[in-house]
Amino acid sequence: MRFLGNAVGVGRTSHLKIWGRGLCLALLMILGIGLWAGAQVAPLRGVAEACCSSKQTTPRGAIDGERFSVDPQSLWQPEEGIGECWWSLRFPSPQLVGSILQIHGDGELTLRQAPTEYVWQGSVDGEHWEELAETRIVCEKRTYRIHRLARARELIALRLWIRAWEGTCPVLREVEVYPSVDAAIEFPDWAVIIFTDVKVMKPPDNPQLFVQLIRECPEWKDLRFQQVSYRDVDEVFVATEPRPLCGFLTGSVTEWCQVPPETWRGFEQVFKSRNLPLWGACGGAQVLAILWEHGTGGRWDCPRCRDPQKPLAPVYKHIGHTGPAPCGDYSKNIGERGKYQVRLVAQDPVFDGVPELFETMEAHYGEIAYVPEGWVRIVTKGPAGLTENQCLRLADRYIYAAQFHIELPGTPETSRRIVSNFLRVAKEWGGYNPAGKPVPPPVPFSTLEPD
Numbered sequence: 001m002r003f004l005g006n007a008v009g010v011g012r013t014s015h016l017k018i019w020g021r022g023l024c025l026a027l028l029m030i031l032g033i034g035l036w037a038g039a040q041v042a043p044l045r046g047v048a049e050a051c052c053s054s055k056q057t058t059p060r061g062a063i064d065g066e067r068f069s070v071d072p073q074s075l076w077q078p079e080e081g082i083g084e085c086w087w088s089l090r091f092p093s094p095q096l097v098g099s100i101l102q103i104h105g106d107g108e109l110t111l112r113q114a115p116t117e118y119v120w121q122g123s124v125d126g127e128h129w130e131e132l133a134e135t136r137i138v139c140e141k142r143t144y145r146i147h148r149l150a151r152a153r154e155l156i157a158l159r160l161w162i163r164a165w166e167g168t169c170p171v172l173r174e175v176e177v178y179p180s181v182d183a184a185i186e187f188p189d190w191a192v193i194i195f196t197d198v199k200v201m202k203p204p205d206n207p208q209l210f211v212q213l214i215r216e217c218p219e220w221k222d223l224r225f226q227q228v229s230y231r232d233v234d235e236v237f238v239a240t241e242p243r244p245l246c247g248f249l250t251g252s253v254t255e256w257c258q259v260p261p262e263t264w265r266g267f268e269q270v271f272k273s274r275n276l277p278l279w280g281a282c283g284g285a286q287v288l289a290i291l292w293e294h295g296t297g298g299r300w301d302c303p304r305c306r307d308p309q310k311p312l313a314p315v316y317k318h319i320g321h322t323g324p325a326p327c328g329d330y331s332k333n334i335g336e337r338g339k340y341q342v343r344l345v346a347q348d349p350v351f352d353g354v355p356e357l358f359e360t361m362e363a364h365y366g367e368i369a370y371v372p373e374g375w376v377r378i379v380t381k382g383p384a385g386l387t388e389n390q391c392l393r394l395a396d397r398y399i400y401a402a403q404f405h406i407e408l409p410g411t412p413e414t415s416r417r418i419v420s421n422f423l424r425v426a427k428e429w430g431g432y433n434p435a436g437k438p439v440p441p442p443v444p445f446s447t448l449e450p451d
Contacts, residue, residue, distance in 0.1 A: 041183065043176035044097070046089040046157075052079045054169070059087055062172045068224070069173070070106045076172045077106075077113075087172055088159035090126065097122065098152035098181035100135065102145045103174040105166075107205045109193075109227045113171045116140045117164035120147060122155040129159060140166075141232045144190065144224075146241035148181050187242035189427065190224035194233055194267070196284045197252040198259045203227040209407035210248045210419075216412070217420045234266030238276050243432035246277040246398075246423065249284025251363070251405065255328040256286065256316055257305050261296040268296050275434045277398040277426035279419075282364050285401035289315045289368045289392070292375075302327055302366075317369040319386050334386070336362040339410050341382030342390045346442035348378050350393075350400065350421045354414060356445075357382060361408035361415075368392065368401065375401070376442045396438035398425050 048059035056072035066074040078085040105114030120135035135147040158177060162170050178185060193210050195203045207215070208227060214220050223245075228237075230249075238244055247270075252259075268291050270276055280288045290300060293315040301312040304327045320334035344356045368389040371377050379391035379402070391402040400422070406415040429436050 041179060043101075043178060044089075044091060044095050046091040046095075046177075048076070048087070048089055050076060050078065050087045051085045052082060053077065054079055062087060062175050063089065064174075067103055067174045070108060074173070075106065077169055080169045082169075084161065084163050085170070086159050086161050087175075088157055089175065089177060090157040091155070094124070094154050094156050095177075096152040096179040097155050097158060097177055098149055099178040099183045099185060100147040100158070101174070101176040101178075101185055101187070102147065102160075102172075103143065104140075104170065104172050105143055106171040106173070107143070109207060109211065109225050110203055110205045111141065111143050111166060111226070111228070112205060113165070113167035113169060114140060114143070115160075115162045115165050115170045115172070118160060118162045121159045121161055122153050123157040123159065124155060126157050131161075141228070141237055142240055143226050144187070144242050146185055146187075148241070150181070152179060152181055185242070188222065188224055189245045189431070190226065190242070191423075192233065192238070192244045192247045193225055193227040194230050194247050194249045194284070195227065196230050196249050196280075196287055198254050198263065200229055201231075203229060208250070209405075210250070213407050213415055213419055214423070217416050217423075220420060220423055223423070230267050231263055232266075233270060235269040235273055235275075237266075238270055238432050239434075244276065245431040246279070246426040248407075249278065249280040249287070250407075251281055252283030252287070255302045255304075256290060256300045256313065256366075257302040257327050259300065261298065261300055264291060265296045267291075271399075273434075274394070274397045274399065275436065276432045277422070277429060278400065279422055280401045281405050281407060282403060283366070285392070285403050286316050286366055286368060288399070288401045289372060293372050315369050315372060316366060318366055319364075330365045333365040335365040336386055337364075338362060340385050340404070342379050342385060342404060343382050344378065344445070345380050346376060346378045346444045347448065348393060348442040349425050350398070350418060351378065352421055353417050358414050359411050360404040360406065361410040362387075362404050363408065364403060367403055376444070378442050379404075393442055395441040397436075398422070398429055398439060 048063050050059040054077045057077045059076050061074050062076040064074050076087055105112050117138050120132045121129040122132055123129050134149050211225050214223055271291055290313050294313045299312050303318045318333055321332055323332040325332040339359055340362045341357055341359055367387045374395055375392045376395050378393050381387055387403050393400050406418050
């Protein structure tokens with residue numbers, strides 16, 4: 001009987017252990033599912049309030065789920081002429097607040113009518129407010145921004161206090177609040193269009209050439225954009241969540257000797273850190289070469305004002321001259337304008353599917369004089385061309401300096417293929433990606449084995 005009792009006891013203990021392990025496993029599974037679900041949690045719900053509202057808008061417009069709509073019914077704006085103003089979200093019961101997605105301004109493509117100096121405040125009782133220091137912004141440049149608190153706070157209400165804005169009156173387009181500081185906030189791919197001309201202080205809000213081209217590509221027609229002046233782009237701009245997929249640099253009509261180099265210091269941070277895929281067109285290509293070779297520590301020159309014995313930016317030159325002219329006057333310059341044939345001289349994923357000899361649009365008088373160290377020439381001139389360095393790439397990154405204009409109308413099929421390929425490799429690399437690894441360099445055709 002003792003033996004039987006011991007046997008029964010052992011069996012009972014084993015069953016208890018098995019049952020206990022099963023319970024622990026079940027609890028771990030539930031916890032795991034809960035954590036996964038928490039990462040995917042929907043925005044917190046609440047009642048929107050504001051100090052006041054314009055006739056066409058309501059506080060609720062900023063939480064209607066229409067992230068990108070600029071219809072007055074889908075946003076909030078205070079009355080014109082008001083001083084500092086606020087918008088708030090009151091929860092039905094205390095909630096953990098860890099992250100805030102904020103979209104502001106009424107410009108489809110630019111930061112317009114948007115808060116520029118503001119801070120989020122939290123309240124535990126609905127009456128007393130404390131600033132959430134991590135959210136304080138004193139010079140907003142971004143249309144889209146994710147704020148992440150240092151730690152989640154249990155709050156009954158959240159308030160955006162706006163101290164200054166761009167334009168006549170600030171617009172709050174959409175707000176989403178999440179309980180976790182590391183919430184996985186899904187956001188569509190977007191690209192920054194960087195205007196490189198010193199005379200363009202504020203880009204227009206209508207779609208410019210790169211936007212028009214990309215929207216013609218079926219697989220990228222839903223890509224979002226922000227058009228900005230190069231002065232507004234620095235490492236903080238591109239590192240802020242949600243991070244851009246890539247950047248496109250436009251052309252410029254201002255001679256580089258007439259541009260203060262210090263105005264490019266912010267963008268120089270972005271370029272030298274090499275965390276963002278870039279496509280520079282024409283002047284946008286030339287300035288990449290100038291920044292790489294000469295930086296922003298001294299003045300830049302041009303072939304008209306250059307001292308041949310002491311050149312300041314020799315990586316930049318003109319195609320040629322037909323007579324004397326002042327700096328910035330191109331009437332006596334030789335140029336390439338219109339449709340030209342250019343030739344691929346290296347294998348590169350952005351040019352997959354593009355024939356070795358292809359047509360593209362040109363509109364320039366200046367050019368990159370030589371291939372800087374660390375770069376590889378991918379495209380050179382065609383049979384009637386004048387510009388040797390038509391497209392260069394940084395050897396270990398998807399950063400391109402293209403003298404030609406894929407964004408100009410004239411060669412739509414080739415342009416769409418190139419820009420689609422560029423967006424694809426930018427996405428595969430991870431968009432803005434400080435952890436991005438070096439990529440294989442372009443392979444010159446001269447080194448490839450014959451088929």
